[in-house]
């Protein structure tokens with residue numbers, strides 16, 4: 001890695017601007033480099049600007065034009081991140097003739113993400129949402145089936161003697177991890193948002209008043225390789241919400257900011273010629289300048305960035321953890337838990353659910369409410385044949401009403417889910433309280449992630465048990481006083497289900 005001063009010199013020589021009297025870059029314990037306020041900074045203050053052409057993407061690198069747009073497509077380089085990875089590799093191979101030489105030399109090559117963990121370390125994550133989403137074999141397939149053939153097909157651009165140093169699988173994983181933990185989503189000016197002219201930028205008028213008004217979302221949305229490959233509609237076209245890989249960009253300086261749950265105090269705003277990092281609230285001298293990574297759960301933080309957040313948890317949980325944590329429950333676990341109560345038309349009901357509800361995973365959050373779609377699915381599985389026939393006719397999901405039978409099944413589902421981890425919550429609490437200081441970092445992170453999920457399961461289990469006690473103690477002979485507990489319909493919860501599939 002090059003010294004920071006050299007990076008700053010390069011940045012300014014390329015027309016990046018930085019308010020060095022307000023902001024400094026420094027090393028923070030356990031989180032690497034980050035930005036710090038040198039003086040009290042007011043809100044809406046610009047800390048630095050990055051010319052759009054200084055961002056590194058398949059739009060700004062000259063490689064796609066050199067390969068030829070048609071060939072670029074034919075080589076499969078316009079799908080996913082493989083094209084940007086190849087641009088980053090090629091720019092690096094150009095040495096100091098590349099515009100981004102100093103920037104690339106400033107980026108990390110070692111990561112604490114599970115992509116680089118040993119099998120034993122990965123075992124510590126058993127049961128969590130991390131394992132199935134690492135995507136190592138998908139990345140290796142892209143490397144072997146797209147990147148390497150592209151490199152070998154154009155020896156005039158990719159010198160064969162450069163392959164071991166610049167175009168190896170190990171380099172591919174490093175570049176992919178740099179994108180995962182540092183890239184932004186940068187659309188061309190004029191595309192999308194209130195300020196959209198419907199064309200490509202240049203004639204787009206300035207937005208009303210403050211240019212910040214024209215901003216779209218700020219995103220160290222460390223774009224996820226699982227988000228952008230297979231989302232095709234029936235015609236084989238990309239679905240509307242699928243990210244255009246050309247919008248994925250490395251943004252020097254903006255990627256120097258750390259993030260922590262709920263702490264963001266700056267945002268990146270998009271303007272016609274520049275990207276602008278602006279304070280969203282006053283920051284006191286000595287405070288860290290935090291961007292936001294979208295406050296993901298610890299499982300995603302670990303997978304993408306290699307760290308976890310520990311802040312005070314809101315009730316009903318207590319202690320420290322990540323308030324955005326979630327735990328995912330696969331529908332098949334629910335099916336297994338309903339079988340001894342009702343084994344009628346199981347496959348048909350499951351197929352119908354997948355078609356109508358379009359999700360096979362239920363997501364619980366730190367509010368420890370059981371989600372409506374889980375209750376609805378349990379009720380579907382329990383429907384007697386005549387009601388099942390009616391449900392099919394009406395094409396309506398069963399209402400998310402709970403009774404003692406539904407609750408007992410939810411309880412069993414939660415207990416089964418807890419058994420998917422190789423340790424108990426008590427084991428993990430003990431590990432963390434006794435000798436976490438001596439733990440290797442990866443193990444400590446794994447324990448924090450799995451304990452966060454287990455706390456949600458136990459919290460939810462507590463609520464289920466309390467509801468069951470309430471129901472069982474209510475008089476039932478006349479049905480009077482019989483409690484029907486409705487789980488809170490919670491739009492956020494359903495939204496999380498969708499996100500969790502990515």
Ligand SMILES: C[S@@+](CC[C@H](N)C(=O)[O-])C[C@H]1O[C@@H](n2cnc3c(N)ncnc32)[C@H](O)[C@@H]1O
Nearest residue numbers: 030031032033181255256257258259260305307
């Ligand atoms: C966008 S970069 C931020 C700059 C980075 N710290 C550096 O030294 O270049 C994201 C990386 O910073 C680190 N990071 C960011 N926020 C953190 C936090 N709250 N705790 C620990 N590490 C953090 C993680 O290694 C993450 O992958």
